[in-house]
Amino acid sequence: MKHAIPQRYAxxxxxxxxxxxxxxxxxxxxxxxxxxxxxxxxxxxxxKVDQPTAFFNDAIRIFDDSATPFINEIHEHAVCTRIIEPMYVRETLFRMDGPNYGLWYVHLPKAWDGMRYAYRVDGAWDPSKGLRFNPYKLLLDPYGKGIDGRMKLSPAAFSYQCDVSEDGKVRGSAFGPMSTVDALGNMPVSVAIDDRDKSKHDADPSHPHVPWSKTVLYELHVKGFTANAPWLPRELRGTYAGLAHPTTLSYLQSLGVTSIELLPIQAKQDELFLQERGRHNYWGYSPLSYFSPEPSYATAEAQRKGARAVRDEVIGMVRALHEAGFEVIMDVVYNHTCEGGVEGPTTCWRGLDALLYYRRQKGNIGRLEDTTGCGNTFDFTNTHVVTFAVDSLRYWAKRIGIDGFRFDLGVSLARLDGDFTKHHPFLYALRSDLLLGNLKLIMEPWD
Structure with a gap:
């Protein structure tokens, strides 16, 4: 019998x-x-194990050598904790209350900036019907503002039973049995960032608001543009800070451009076929998180300090560009995610609610509709997917200071019954939003 969730958590x-x-x-x-x-x-x-836990008074300790399987134990206790010695980490699990209109809740009596967290989700395992819940897998917070770690190509990254061969290929059926390999230590986790400070926009220069008739866009890759810049010290090359350097800004001004369009800077993850070949997605069109900036473009010092420092470097870059008179446009990829097709890894949306987030083939609900060529397609006919995308865009505009967005494969975001329509709810949501509707919005027409 489950123990009731303590009132302080509910x-x-x-x-x-x-x-x-x-x-x-x-x-x-x-x-x-x-x-x-x-x-x-x-x-x-x-x-960390060598620091006192913040949840000592309420958490029930569970042990790896217990006769009761780990997954059964976490069902029994409202709050439980375990120590994984080889990783030098303590995992405390809070059973969430729900669902209430599809939402699950918990109140933490203690939380801190830089807190590392993730979700585990249990439910039906029926791949033929699109149900792929697996509590052994760690899932990022779709709304997480920071990210820590990277995926390791191993069976732990996949919700189905598989092996990784010596040549790096994943072997197994996505429609086979559920994997029972714990993902902890092999997948990224979310990082909490406390951004309640009311003075966050103090000294923020005014946004240029260049009229469309005078706009000259300059598209660049943050890392590529600054990687070999001879005027930058080596530690700033390939970074957000390098783009914010005064000499970089002076060079951009000399070109006569008005608006800097950044290729994707939202956190990314290499596609499975690239990981199997030991390659990387350089351009960033494989999103892992829609609220977190890509850590690898930050300076080594910011990466060492953590997610907040990475985010602060991005904010500093945007402010410097504004100060120099430039608008900042972001290339964003809401048409698909890095999870790919059903054979891909489970990092977030697939494990939370694949039926909600992804479009399905009409004749085979176990397979994903792929209008992007990347294995999956976000279902923008679902109100909650539209809300998720709008919330993400508002965050980048309001908190980071972005002036506009260029939507990769924009046609895929505005389909009803398979066909594009200019009357799509997502397009109306963008235009009617008091913040987003006044920004530059660019839809890529290629499909």
Missing amino acids: IPHRYATRPGLYFTEDGGADVIVRSETADQVWLCIYE
């Missing part, structure tokens, strides 16, 4: 209508995630 939630992690005045946080078809969701917090 207090009313101020942000009950929006997923995400919200710091609260009591020193804790409200945490909400959407999964309409899961049976149970857990919030997992990761702490």
